[in-house]
Amino acid sequence: MTTGADGRGLAGFARLLADPTRAGFCLALLDGRAWTAGELARAAGVAASTASGHLTRLVAGGLVVEERQGRHRYVRLADPGVAQLVEDLAARAPAPAAPPRTLRAASAGAALAYARTCYDHLAGRLGVLLHDALLDRGVLDRTGGLALTEAGMSWLDRLGVPVEPLRGTRRPLVRDCLDWTERRPHLAGAVGAALCGRFLDLGWTARGNGRAVRVTPAGRDALAEALGLDPVLLAAPATRVTGPARA
Amino acid sequence: MTTGADGRGLAGFARLLADPTRAGFCLALLDGRAWTAGELARAAGVAASTASGHLTRLVAGGLVVEERQGRHRYVRLADPGVAQLVEDLAARAPAPAAPPRTLRAASAGAALAYARTCYDHLAGRLGVLLHDALLDRGVLDRTGGLALTEAGMSWLDRLGVPVEPLRGTRRPLVRDCLDWTERRPHLAGAVGAALCGRFLDLGWTARGNGRAVRVTPAGRDALAEALGLDPVLLAAPATRVTGPARA
DNA sequence: CGGACCGTTCGGCGCGGCCCGAACCGTGCC
DNA sequence: GGCACGGTTCGGGCCGCGCCGAACGGTCCG
Known part of the structure; x- marks a missing residue:
């Protein structure tokens, strides 16, 4: 037992x-x-x-x-x-003594810091932005623990992410996940995963190399609309020089 | 990073x-x-x-x-x-092949199954009972993630557990923690810890050997009153040989 | 001051497990 | 059919590390 x-x-x-x-x-x-x-x-x-x-x-x-x-x-x-277990452990593990940062690692790091998957949900600046916007729009509520609001459920519904099918599982609907790069929470849980998948399905985001994620041109406006944000906030990471990472 | x-x-x-x-x-x-x-x-x-x-x-x-x-x-x-990390890992670890249950371990197990600390909050049948009662009383709410309600905050206040001081920390106010013996969630997080400590301070509960916790005679009535339960539910563990099979 | 006790350091022993290369098997493709 | 390729199994070498006992230092107490 x-x-x-x-x-x-x-x-x-x-x-x-x-x-x-x-x-x-x-x-x-x-x-x-x-x-x-x-x-x-x-x-x-x-x-x-x-x-x-x-x-x-x-x-x-x-x-x-x-x-x-x-x-x-x-x-x-x-x-x-x-995945959460591995994340939690890795987050606590001390950095392995002078990580030999190659140039490639550094530039890959920039893409990852902008947006990446954290197992099955969004992380990086984009993940945190999403989390904050959902709080602002009243989709999430934080008075006394993170929770999904009534308004949030219909917001998800309009986006094509019905909540009911997510309830059956043992997994919590919404959950905090501490972001490695931002040091602030982003959205995990069944809803976080469903949103991440829905954005990919809609073509608003696309996978880059490894865990990297980028926002497509169409996704930029659509995401801004859905979240009530200025599209400028969703601009690609600084290394615009080489164009968006290959899909 | x-x-x-x-x-x-x-x-x-x-x-x-x-x-x-x-x-x-x-x-x-x-x-x-x-x-x-x-x-x-x-x-x-x-x-x-x-x-x-x-x-x-x-x-x-x-x-x-x-x-x-x-x-x-x-x-x-x-x-x-x-503590949470260790709990999570231990919960996933397979039982170590034929645990040699001694008599002493079995009887200690009965006390532990009744009530114990899970690092700094209550677990076991008592912990699950607490969790359920708080949901029933509307102190906690589970529509869309576990959350503390407005009513819950004043309930805690009346109990002498002001919520505001608990907010500062990075720790979530309320959190689910899967109970080893009951296989159902009990209450963790800052509020779970504060409640556990408050019950000990009030003399409603007392520490036994190791992680075991018992409900004091005075605590039995006081807890039942505070949670709106029948004191019978808080009866001691089954030294009473054929107690209800532990779920 | 002397003895009891808690904890640490050090040397040595032995097991476990991590790695590789070579040989082998099954699948897929030309 | 024959070749290329992904994956597995086996044997052997090596290093890490977990354990103990003995000796030592520090603290508390009579």
Whole structure:
């Protein structure tokens, strides 16, 4: 019943994340997509055989689920709870001693700081902007905990995101998620995920490389309209020089 | 900024919990109290020298803070966030293969299943009962996320738990915490912690061994009154052999 | 002042697990 | 059919680290 009065269960579970390679896998999977075993191996810089073993352990431990298609082994985080766990742990982990910032990392960082997915919802400046706008519009309410208002439910409905189907799950409708780059909360939970998906479906946003997200030209005006914001606020990140990142 | 694109930071942090002894320390510290190094060593069944090294690592990693008094080294979890992290991880960890239930563990388990602290708030049947009663009384509201109502704030005020001082912190006022034994949510967050402390201050509850909590005779009537419940519901755990099967 | 007690440091031992390369299997494509 | 490719399995090497006991230092107390 209680999951082990001694620490063996907890330790065994934590050990899954206690290896740099496995931890790197999980961080990569935070983009919410399914990766193949080989992609993860290359991204982590280990041999395919090594990656294979790690994935088997992660699957056995319930952190990750796999789906075999032909000769590929697709793998993704088991559920949003796992994603949150990884985020929480990573947020507390001290930065690994003088991160060797390459130029590429820095410019990728700029795109990520502007907008990215946090597992399955929006993060970065865009995520925080969304969160703030929803508070301003009365979609969310914060007197005594974060909650979705009545007005918010019809707002979502008009956007094509009916709330009722989201209720069934054990997942909270709305939840705070502390933004790494902004150090302020953005919107997570079932509604946060549904909104992120809806924006992609509508073509208001599109995925960039990795976890990066960009706002499409059409999305810029539509989002501003829906949120009651000035479109200027949704301008792309500063590195306009090279044009928007490739889709 | 982002805490390490590679997994080294995360892995190093997770490794703190990846050892059964250190994990056991953290689980013990979930009672919210400060333990001495020796107490933890005995509880975990390791030599004092071993425990000393582990504690040094936990402190360096920020999971635990220490306070030296004379020849004692007192240690406790660094903050509620760490406690939540440990709880979340432990809840996901699979039970460690055939837990050797001793008689003593079983009877201690009964007390714990009735009422215990979950770091700094109430858990167990009592914690879930509290949570449900607060929903019934309209102190909490669950339409669209867990939130504290206006009525709830004045209810807390009458109880001697002013809400305003709780707002300053980054901690959410109210938060769900999944109960290990009941498999249903109980109340965590700043309000959950304040209530737990207030009940102890008022003498309505008292600490037992470890994380166990009991309701005092006076507290039984006072709690029932405050929550609008039948005092019978607050009866002690089933020393009464065939109590209702614990859900 | 001397003894009891708590905690730390150090040396040494042994296990576990992380890594790779090589060989093998199955799938998909030309 | 034959080749390219993704993934897995196996064996071997290596390093990290968790454990203990012994010795030492600091604190409290009689």
